[in-house]
Amino acid sequence: MFNEDVVRHYQGFLDRRRQARPADEYRPVTDTEWRGFEEHFDHRKVELGGCARPYRTPCQHEHACLRCPMLNINPKMLPRLDEIETDLLARRARAEQEGWLGEIEGIDLTLTFLREKREESQRLARIAPVNLGMPGLRSAESDR
Template sequence: MTSEEWDEFLGHFERRKLALGDCGRAYGTDCAHEHACVRCPVLIIHASERPRLVEIRDNLVSRILEAESEGWLGEVEGLQSSLSHANEKLAQLDAQINRKQESVDLGIPAFREIVARATGVAAPPEPS
């Protein structure tokens, strides 16, 4: 690998850092959503950016109201799509945050379960 190829490879990961988190697209692929990241399924939103995502969602609601009052039907359609995706991302992020805050009871193994594992190992056959 040449130094130029290596620089390009490292640069790909630097360019994946976005305002809301990281772009999860594979190395060597272009952005299929023309950097409309709220609509992109491979956007990985950082939990710390939740307030920013809420702000984006609220802004989309305001823009939809303006577009409806002005009769910009094409604009309404595109903004509603973005709003739907922003709401989905927000729900996914909230679910992720909640999962991280929940404790998981792994239980304590009973003595009979521990013994069963220890004695379940077959002894090597006796030489004849």
């Protein structure tokens, strides 16, 4: 979900940039490159939504998705966040009983991220999304 004005300005920037560069720099994408690009997005799907890390980059947070700023929560998964929060609160209560101070600290940090992500997802769910469409491959004939 992006602000429509930002998308329009960025697309205009790309159009101007492409016009200023030599056309031979824009070679057709190979089928292998395109499949790799599509697979990138398939591998970014996680239980709560999608990972927005850049193309061909590894996960820097060891898949601790709730704590990662690159996780975009799918608004349909908000009830799942409630379930996770309930579980974390039960784990925190047990950690308090057992005196596991490090565990309490870690759970508190995860709860903070969870609550921030919930608020952000609820806010974004109220904003109408902009459909960017799916990019397609250009054929060599259409570039002439």
